[in-house]
Amino acid sequence: MSVGILVVSHSAAVAQGTVDIAAQMAGDVRLVAAGGTEDGGIGTSFEAITAGIEDLATTDAVVVLCDLGSAYLTTDTALDFLDEDLRDRVHVSDAPLVEGTVAAAVAAQTGGDVAAVLAAAATAGGSATGGATDGTDVAEGGGASRPEQPGGPAPLADTGAADGTVASGTAELVNASGLHARPAAEFVKAAARHDAVVRVNGVDAKSLLAIMALALPQGATVTIEASGTDAQDAVDELVGLVRSGFGE
CATH class of the missing domain: 3.30.1340.10 (HPr-like)
Known part of the structure; x- marks a missing residue:
């Protein structure tokens, strides 16, 4: 499975810088930055987020990471206007932007599916669930992946x-x-x-x-x-x- 990653920030420099860092460790992963407003200001852009998701539409799934609350709101609005097929393949993580993106990118580089990529990102925020809080299963897509419970990484199975x-x-x-x-x-x-x-x-x-x-x-x-x-x-x-x- 191929998983693309969209980085949404109020700052174009932060979004692109985060992508650049992650790309150093996951060169085969599709990473797209959507930062700032159309006029180069601080803020988020519905158009940039939509374009970023569409740019990653050829991947099997898209994981979106955001920096601040309003970035999630803009992303949610963008999701509402996507075709159902694409929307169902987009998953929004609430992991910290830089650490979560790097962890997600490395998981995607190793061939992890969307659940594994979300779980890797979630470790940056102290959660191991990577699950959605809106009742949407991670595998179904189309919903935010915002863990409710803090905690460490899931215990390792002893094979x-x-x-x-x-x-x-x-x-x-x-x-x-x-x-x-x-x-x-x-x-x-x-x-x-x-x-x-x-x-x-x-x-x-x-x-x-x-x-x-x-x-x-x-x-x-x-x-x-x-x-x-x-x-x-x-x-x-x-x-x-x-x-x-x-x-x-």
Whole structure:
């Protein structure tokens, strides 16, 4: 499934800057900025939002992230005027704009469906549900995805119990800037290629924001643990990635 992402901000510079950041970590994902008014002022534009959604219409689903309350209102108005087929494929997240966009983009880059992309964005706001509050199921589209309950990421399923396969390994972080955004994104994309449940220093290795929150500096020990059918392959790849310095 292909998921496009629309960034709606009161500022054209903020919208475009957010897209630029996310694109550094998710180069294959369609990202569109809809910021500011038609005359270049501060505000939101019904026309720009509509054009952005239509630009992403060739994707299977569209996730919209907004900066402030009135941006949601303008987006909701734009949704009302879309064809039903396209409207049903648009999902609005209430995740923080920059962090949510980056997390959503990385999830889309790894091939996640719209539910996975929304869930990744939701981790930026401290919610794991990614569900709609208007009674609309995420999979149905056409509704806001605004979690009601705060909380941490959803507990990881333990697949190791099914086949007894458990693996672990350690490596020293060699990157001068530590595990910052770009290598963290590479780590997540590598982890997502495996079916195993993978943890890095105790957090979900498939969650960009969880890894970045570790704030691991150069010289830190990275401990990777995995359980599931391809646990050893996952550990071997990720240990190798850390030791290589992520190509930096």
